[in-house]
Amino acid sequence: xxxxxxxxxxxxxxxxxxxxxxxxxxxxxxxxxxxxxxxxxxxxxxxxxxxxxxxxxxxxxxxxxxxxxxxxxxxxxxxxxxxxxxxxxxxxxxxxxxxxxxxxxxxxxxxxxxxxxxxxxxxxxxxxxxxxxxxxxxxxxxxxxxxxxxxxxxxxxxxxxxxxxxxxxxxxxxxxxxxxxxxxxxxxxxxxxxxxxxxxxxxxxxxxxxxxxxxxxxxxxxxxxxxxxxxxxxxxxxxxxxxxxxxxxxxxxxxxxxxxxxxxxxxxxxxxxxxxxxxxxxxxxxxxxxxxxxxxxxxxxxxxxxxxxxxxxxxxxxxxxxxxxxxxxxxxxxxxxxxxxxxxxxxxxxxxxxxxxxxxxxxxxxxxxxxxxxxxxxxxxxxxxxxxxxxxxxxxxxxxxxxxxxxxxxxxxxxxxxxxxxxxxxxxxxxxxxxxxxxxxxxxxxxxxxxxxxxxxxxxxxxxxxxxxxxxxxxxxxxxxxxxxxxxxxxxxxxxxxxxxxxxxxxxxxxxxxxxxxxxxxxxxxxxxxxxxxxxxxxxxxxxxxxxxxxxxxxxxxxxxxxxxxxxxxxxxxxxxxxxxxxxxxxxxxxxxxxxxxxxxxxxxxxxxxxxxxxxxxxxxxxxxxxxxxxxxxxxxxxxxxxxxxxxxxxxxxxxxxxxxxxxxxxxxxxxxxxxxxxxxxxxxxxxxxxxxxxxxxxx
Numbered sequence: 207x208x209x210x211x212x213x214x215x216x217x218x219x220x221x222x223x224x225x226x227x228x229x230x231x232x233x234x235x236x237x238x239x240x241x242x243x244x245x246x247x248x249x250x251x252x253x254x255x256x257x258x259x260x261x262x263x264x265x266x267x268x269x270x271x272x273x274x275x276x277x278x279x280x281x282x283x284x285x286x287x288x289x290x291x292x293x294x295x296x297x298x299x300x301x302x303x304x305x306x307x308x309x310x311x312x313x314x315x316x317x318x319x320x321x322x323x324x325x326x327x328x329x330x331x332x333x334x335x336x337x338x339x340x341x342x343x344x345x346x347x348x349x350x351x352x353x354x355x356x357x358x359x360x361x362x363x364x365x366x367x368x369x370x371x372x373x374x375x376x377x378x379x380x381x382x383x384x385x386x387x388x389x390x391x392x393x394x395x396x397x398x399x400x401x402x403x404x405x406x407x408x409x410x411x412x413x414x415x416x417x418x419x420x421x422x423x424x425x426x427x428x429x430x431x432x433x434x435x436x437x438x439x440x441x442x443x444x445x446x447x448x449x450x451x452x453x454x455x456x457x458x459x460x461x462x463x464x465x466x467x468x469x470x471x472x473x474x475x476x477x478x479x480x481x482x483x484x485x486x487x488x489x490x491x492x493x494x495x496x497x498x499x500x501x502x503x504x505x506x507x508x509x510x511x512x513x514x515x516x517x518x519x520x521x522x523x524x525x526x527x528x529x530x531x532x533x534x535x536x537x538x539x540x541x542x543x544x545x546x547x548x549x550x551x552x553x554x555x556x557x558x559x560x561x562x563x564x565x566x567x568x569x570x571x572x573x574x575x576x577x578x579x580x581x582x583x584x585x586x587x588x589x590x591x592x593x594x595x596x597x598x599x600x601x602x603x604x605x606x607x608x609x610x611x612x613x614x615x616x617x618x619x620x621x622x623x624x625x626x627x628x629x630x631x632x633x634x635x636x637x638x639x640x641x642x643x644x645x646x647x648x649x650x651x652x653x654x655x656x657x658x659x660x661x662x663x664x665x666x667x668x669x670x671x672x673x674x675x676x677x678x679x680x681x682x683x684x685x686x687x688x689x690x691x692x693x694x695x696x697x698x699x700x701x702x703x704x705x706x707x708x709x710x711x712x713x714x715x716x717x718x719x720x721x722x723x724x725x726x727x728x729x730x731x732x733x734x735x736x737x738x739x740x741x742x743x744x745x746x747x748x749x750x751x752x753x754x755x756x757x758x759x760x761x762x763x764x765x766x767x768x769x770x771x772x773x774x775x776x777x778x779x780x781x782x783x784x785x786x787x788x789x790x791x792x793x794x795x796x797x798x799x800x801x802x803x804x805x806x807x808x809x810x811x812x813x814x815x816x817x818x819x820x821x822x823x824x825x826x827x828x829x830x831x832x833x834x835x836x837x838x839x840x841x842x843x844x845x846x847x848x849x850x851x852x853x854x855x856x857x858x859x860x861x862x863x864x865x866x867x868x869x870x871x872x873x874x875x876x877x878x879x880x881x882x883x884x885x886x887x888x889x890x891x892x893x894x895x896x897x898x899x900x901x902x903x904x905x906x
Contacts, residue, residue, distance in 0.1 A: 208275045209312060215270065216308040222301020229262040236301065263299050264289045271311050276387060281315050323384065330383035333395045334376050344392075345375060348399035356407045357469075357477045367410065375402045408470075411477065415469055418478040419462040422487040425454035432458060432487070439491050440498070447498045448512075453519040460524045461490045490524070497530040504534040510541070513604040514597070523593035528583025532573040533597045539569035540602035544664055548606075548627045550768060550840075552634040553692055556641065559634040563657075570660040573598060599663030623773060625668035629679050630838040631858030632689030635661075640683045641696075643904075654681055677834065685902035686860030686872020689840065693874060693900070701900040707822065711815055712897050719811035721803030721879075721892045735774040742781045748794055750802030756839065757787070762801070763842040764790040790845075799883045799890040800851055806839050809857040809875050816899060825901045829873040832861030851881040852895060863903070872902040 219227075225236040271277075271285040288307045337345045349368060350360050360368075379398055383390055424430040428437075432454050440447045464486045469476045476482075501514045514537060518525050525533075543566035546552055552559055574591040576582055585591050607624060628635055643654055658679060665678040685693055685701060703711070731747040732754035738746060746754065756762075758780065761771030769786045772779040791797035817826040837859040844852045855877045863869040878896040 209316060212271065212274055212308060213312055216305045216312065219301040219308070220305035222304075224300050224302060226298040226300055227263045227304060229266050232266075234263060234266060234304065263304070267299075267304055267307065271308065274315065277315070281311075284314055285311050326383045326386060326389050327380065329389040330380050333390055333392065334379050336392070337375070337379075337395050337399060338372060344396060345372060345399050348396065348403045352400060352403035352407050354474060355404070356411050356475045358407065358411075363407075363410075367406065371403055371406045374406065375399055378402060411469065411475065412466070415465050415478045416462065418480055418483040419458075419465050421480055422483045423454075423458035423461050425451055425458060427451070432461075432491075435487060436491050436494070439488075439495055443495060443499065445495060445498055445502060447495065448515055448519055450519075453516070456519065456522055456524070457490060457494060459522070461487045464490060493524070493526070494519075496527050497525045500527055500530040501534060504531075506534055506537060507605075510537055510601060510605050513601040516604070517597040517600040520600075521593050521597055523589060525593070525597075526584025529585060529590060529594050532582045532585070533594050533601070536569040536573035536598045537601050537605075539565050540598050540664065541605050542566075544602050544606045544628070547633065547635045548624065549634070550627070550632070553632060553637055553689065554695070556637060556695070559638050560641075563635070563638045567657055567660050570595060570598065570663065595660065595663040596666070599665075600667055603664060603667055620773070621668045623771070625665065626838075628665065628668075629836070631687050631836065631860065632692060632838050632840060632856065635679070636683065636687045637692050639679060640687055640692075643681070643683050680834065680862070680870065682870060682904040684860055684870050684872035684904035685874055685900055686858055686870070688874070689838070689858055690856045690874050690876040690898070690900075701902045703822075703899060707819065708898065710819060711812075711822075711899065712894060714815040714818070715812055715877075715897060716894050719808070719815065720894065721808070721890075734780065736777045736780065738777055738781060742784060745784050745788060745794060746780075748798045750798075750805070752805035752807055753802050756805050756841065757783075757801075760839060760841075762787070762804075763840070765843070765845055790843075796849070796883055800843065800853070800881055803890070803892065804841050804843075804853055804855065804879075806857075808855055808877055809839065812875050812877055812897065812899065813873075828863070829859065829861075829871055829901060831864055832871055833864060833867075835859065835861040849883045851883075852878060853881055854878040854896075866905075869903055869905040872900070872904070874898075874900040874902070 219234065222236050227234050227236065229235075268285055268289045271288075272282050274281075288311055291307075337343065342350075346360075349363065349371065353360050353363060375398065379390070379395060382394075382398065421431065422435075423432050425432040428434070428449070428451065433449050433451065436447070436454075436457070437449050440449065461483070465478060465483055468482060468486060469478050497518050498515055501511050501518070504511065504514075506514060514534065518530060518533070543562055546559070546562045552562075573594055574582055574585050581591070585594065603624070607620060627633060630636070639654070639657065642657070646653055658681065662678055669678055685698060688696075688698075702708075732749050732751045734743060734746050735758070749757075757770040758772060758774050761768050761783075763769075764787070767790075769790075770783050772783045774780075787801070788794050788797050791800065813826065816822045837857070840856045842854050842856070846852065855875075857875040857877075858872070859874075860870050860872040863871050876896060876898045878894075880893045880895045881890050883890040
């Protein structure tokens with residue numbers, strides 16, 4: 207307890223006045239509230255059994271005073287004498303008496319503390335004068351000692367710098383004396399002098415290192431020292447490497463860091479020189495070129511080599527030859543993995559997906575580990591291993607997508623489409639991860655967590671800024687991570703609705719939500735997000751707005767061929783995909799009749815029907831209010847000839863339960879229509895062919 211709190215306690219007890227005190231639940235409270243009560247309490251206190259409460263009150267007061275911050279042994283004894291005096295009369299202790307006792311103690315302690323502090327400050331002033339006086343002074347010895355430690359002579363320190371150190375010493379010494387509980391000794395003064403000088407000369411040395419480093423790492427133009435050195439050394443080796451200003455930062459930082467280490471991590475330290483900075487710059491650049499040469503001599507294709515060089519050059523971690531060899535060894539498997547995992551049709555072949563994933567995970571492990579007990583050269587731990595895996599992912603992604611590393615703005619739409627293709631419900635990768643989790647019986651098992659970190663190498667560059675590994679493909683996985691087709695493929699019978707509830711749901715959908723000519727939203731003409739040719743615009747506008755939005759975003763599968771999913775920015779790609787779509791039907795009119803009513807709104811109608819069923823309301827609502835929602839919607843159409851078609855819509859969703867971050871909730875919907883169209887009909891006729899809905903969850 208500090209002295210101010212003790213004074214406040216005295217004020218509170220003063221307000222109790224004449225009333226006697228008692229100890230209740232560790233606190234001092236009034237025991238009486240009237241003259242009669244005080245007389246009765248006084249009489250009781252005369253008896254042996256009546257003295258215990260008074261002793262308890264006194265003990266509580268004594269403990270409180272003796273626990274005051276900075277109390278000395280003498281002050282503790284004084285507190286005991288005050289309480290002994292209060293007990294001598296034999297009367298119960300009143301609030302007024304307790305307050306008086308505390309105030310006497312506070313007064314004595316404050317006076318003594320003030321005197322002690324004043325004595326310490328006088329001593330500190332004397333110590334300061336003692337340290338700074340004389341030629342040379344004791345403080346001069348501190349300056350010389352620390353200057354020598356950093357490879358300087360005192361002559362290399364300006365008078366202004368020494369004067370500033372003296373001022374800092376005096377300020378710090380007085381501050382330390384004010385906070386200390388004793389008078390500072392000469393030894394403590396010398397130690398403080400050493401520390402003040404050490405920090406000042408360290409700052410001077412660090413500034414000098416930064417200054418010398420800039421002389422060899424400047425890279426504002428191609429004629430500056432660093433890009434010029436890199437180009438010259440690469441030319442000597444006959445290497446064609448990327449020499450770009452936007453890739454110089456990693457080299458620059460590595461040179462400055464190594465100059466810091468060379469100057470400061472030796473005893474005694476060394477002052478930086480231009481010669482030393484140039485020597486280190488040459489070593490760093492040639493070490494970097496060793497990595498470039500390792501890539502050039504690898505078995506990678508020419509495009510992969512270029513992207514690998516860019517990945518290493520853009521890394522914030524300095525690569526070694528061993529790290530580069532590990533990176534090169536895994537790039538082919540990582541590239542194959544990305545290409546295969548984007549192929550949605552691969553979901554029909556779980557064994558092929560499993561082989562692709564296992565090959566990728568094995569290659570990623572081998573990229574950093576020589577064996578189970580030994581890491582590759584240059585990999586000391588997590589940061590270096592992470593840098594290797596990141597470079598593998600960047601190279602493989604660039605090879606698959608043609609995205610140029612380090613150039614221009616991130617292609618947000620293309621990155622988002624690729625990320626969704628790899629992670630969305632129904633993706634081949636989601637199926638493999640779900641199967642692995644089921645085999646382990648625990649979403650947080652070590653195998654799943656390890657794979658999650660390997661996947662981060664290819665997912666992190668595509669994801670939104672700030673996404674951590676655990677949110678790229680969140681564990682645990684539930685049925686909501688799978689498409690309905692994947693669920694049926696695995697024969698998963700869990701989470702089915704009772705037949706009576708499913709039948710009621712089907713009847714509601716048939717009665718209220720079959721596509722209708724009255725659904726104006728379904729048939730409103732589509733507006734292209736980009737400028738198209740007049741001919742293509744006319745074709746585009748023949749389809750419904752909602753269908754075309756889904757068509758550009760996720761595509762549609764017609765008779766086994768997936769078309770669309772070309773994004774909204776590339777007019778040429780949109781034109782090609784629209785023409786493909788129309789070519790799948792006898793005429794553009796029939797294509798519009800069949801496709802326009804098919805869009806995500808149909809799924810919303812099904813979920814609304816479930817929401818309105820009392821027995822499903824609570825479950826349906828819990829799937830609406832989830833965190834980090836991930837959803838996927840897929841449309842497939844099959845032609846049977848003669849204007850007859852079957853259309854299926856597969857919807858999957860999952861997310862984190864609001865009140866339980868270790869539980870993920872899922873929802874899957876399958877909706878199928880039988881569709882008939884005739885030339886003399888303005889619209890196609892729809893009949894419900896199949897409907898199912900699953901609500902699932904998974905917990906650690």
